[in-house]
Amino acid sequence: MFKKADKIIDTISEFIAATGIISGVVLAFVNVVARYAFNKSFTWSAELTMYFFLWSIFFGSVYCFKKDAHISINILVEKLNKKIAKIIMLISYLITLVFLIFVAYYGYKYLQLVIELDEKSIDLNIPMWIPYSVIPISFLFSSYKIIGKIITTIKTPYKELKIKSDENDFIEKNSLNLDEIHKKTGGLL
Secondary structure, three states: OHHHHHHHHHHHHHHHHHHHHHHHHHHHHHHHHHHHHHOOOOOOHHHHHHHHHHHHHHHHHHHHHHHOOOOOOOHHHHHOOHHHHHHHHHHHHHHHHHHHHHHHHHHHHHHHHHHHHOOEOOOOOOEOHHHHOHHHHHHHHHHHHHHHHHHHHHHOOHHHOOOOOHHHHHHHHHOOOHHHHHHHHOOOO
16 A cells, blocks of 8 residues: 555656646746747736746655655765664654654645635636645655655665765766776865
């Protein structure tokens, strides 16, 4: 069941992120062409473009949790004993989870307020709960992804724990020797 839910969340997140960015770019392009070629402009396009990009960013963030692509500084964790590194990683995931759940909860509470006030968007005249719903939904999806990372980290023996490092990723992708890289980069990488 966990794998099925994971697959559904991945599919939804990837679809919304890709569709949002494509739709935003196309809509912005069409509006620019309409403005300069036909001297007409869609007044609502800037607002809708912004919503497309926001949804794309928030659901792209969920995808980044899947791929472990968020910015992280692992210089300390890389140098530690694997047992201690595992504990620090779990603490980091737990802090992230608390933050995500906190934002999802208060995003939901804010959404309730917006629904109660019947707030509408300026140009599109749609209920604002529609664009604002991205916050609790995407943060819940991200929380789910972090829970998966916590479970995986707990189940993984500390000796098999892989600590994400840009240097190691670069070496693996390019099949290079570490000494060779340090010579070429002057030890900067």
